[in-house]
Amino acid sequence: MFAARSGLIGCGYGGDDMKIAIMGAGALGGYFGARLAQAGHDVWFIARGAHLAAMQAGGLRVISPKGDMVLDPVQAVGDPAEVGVADVVLFMVKNRDVESAGDQIHPMLGPETFVVTCQNGVSAWERLGTAIGAERVVPGVARIPGEISEPGVIRHTAPMDTLIFGETDGSRSARVDRLHEALAAAGTTPVVAGNILHELWGKFCSQSALATLTTLMQCDIGPIRDCPESAKLFRDAIAEAERVGRAVVDGLPEDMLERDWAFVSSLPPTMHASMLDDFRRGKPLEHEYLSGDVVRLGARHGVPTPIHSVLYAALKPAADRLAAG
CATH class of the missing domain: 3.40.50.720 (NAD(P)-binding Rossmann-like Domain)
Known part of the structure; x- marks a missing residue:
């Protein structure tokens, strides 16, 4: 030191x-x-x-x-x-x-x-x-x-x-x-x-799914990836966010989903989003700016968001409670 x-x-x-x-x-x-x-x-x-x-x-x-x-x-x-x-x-x-x-x-x-x-x-x-x-x-x-x-x-x-x-x-x-x-x-x-907007969306699509899922499931990323059903949900949530992104930003890379999933797959199994830490510490969540923005931007651009709509709704009561202090 x-x-x-x-x-x-x-x-x-x-x-x-x-x-x-x-x-x-x-x-x-x-x-x-x-x-x-x-x-x-x-x-x-x-x-x-x-x-x-x-x-x-x-x-x-x-x-x-x-x-x-x-x-x-x-x-x-x-x-x-x-x-x-x-x-x-x-x-x-x-x-x-x-x-x-x-x-x-x-x-x-x-x-x-x-x-x-x-x-x-x-x-x-x-x-x-x-x-x-x-x-x-x-x-x-x-x-x-x-x-x-x-x-x-x-x-x-x-x-x-x-x-x-x-x-x-x-x-x-x-x-x-x-x-x-x-x-x-x-x-x-x-x-x-x-193209910084591509970088923002590249992180956002995986982060919006990672943050909400690890917080809702109260676990690290490893168990989510290891379970075929939850792994499919994870990947499908990323894909849904990317469809919204393509309606918002021109020219997102065609291989973005594969790159995002490769990044998610490379993370250590003990990793989880900081939003889960905030939840455990009783702090307000960034839920509105993750799945919440996926849902709102999807509605604005005419892109269905059934997965993030459920994830957003499922976490919202806890998020509202923590925001209220």
């Missing part, structure tokens, strides 16, 4: 350090922010509750197969106004908080600031664009397993730490190149997508 202190110039960015705000410094934001801070960037973590208090008192610890680290002290605050203008905001709040957090980040937005969304689902980038201006938003897709194992401690549970992002028009901009270089030099796995 090694210690890295905020403000020290480390390896990686050749003097062109960035000021980076992590809006929602949970497992995802905390991990990427810690790697970027270790590489010498001016990283600010915006968090709340016990996790924020622990970081302010004792720093941020990351336990990872790619190398443990401790940031102490760490620039952790509860109010984005304390950060000032950032070069980039990694926007890693829960889906249900997109609108409220979008209003809160205005003090961090300068003329050139851009914001990378990393929520599950396919709607967050458009919703945030309504709050701060679509030209500022760069949609992203994160593929990284991790959790806050205790306040101030993030456990990264597998070597995968991919962050995919890109301009919505498919162009290769200087701002995404700069962030790509920073993340790569920090030891993570960034990818600039040629």
Whole structure:
């Protein structure tokens, strides 16, 4: 294990350090922010509750197969106004908080600031664009397993730490190149997508099925895959979401279902969606932005969604109860 202190110039960015705000410094934001801070960037973590208090008192610890680290002290605050203008905001709040957090980040937005969304689902980038201006938003897709194992401690549970992002028009901009270089030099796995909407839907179709099924069945992915009946349900739910996607986005890859199922098949049997963890901890669910969006977008575009309609309805009473607190 090694210690890295905020403000020290480390390896990686050749003097062109960035000021980076992590809006929602949970497992995802905390991990990427810690790697970027270790590489010498001016990283600010915006968090709340016990996790924020622990970081302010004792720093941020990351336990990872790619190398443990401790940031102490760490620039952790509860109010984005304390950060000032950032070069980039990694926007890693829960889906249900997109609108409220979008209003809160205005003090961090300068003329050139851009914001990378990393929520599950396919709607967050458009919703945030309504709050701060679509030209500022760069949609992203994160593929990284991790959790806050205790306040101030993030456990990264597998070597995968991919962050995919890109301009919505498919162009290769200087701002995404700069962030790509920073993340790569920090030891993570960034990818600039040629078609970020395809990437969003590629994850969404499998994630919408995975999250709802593991939460409803209260189990890891292994037993679901091992049972022929539930495995067929899983694959059919992905296929149904992809049919909706083809009505929404042009040119989704023809082999998308096979690629999605190959990815699902490669996951460790003990893996489950974070929505199941939220359910077990009594936290609100992202159910509306997963199967819920499949159902609503299907209805809007005239695509039947019998599987996700059942999954959505079956989970809704519990989701409503948790949302009500």
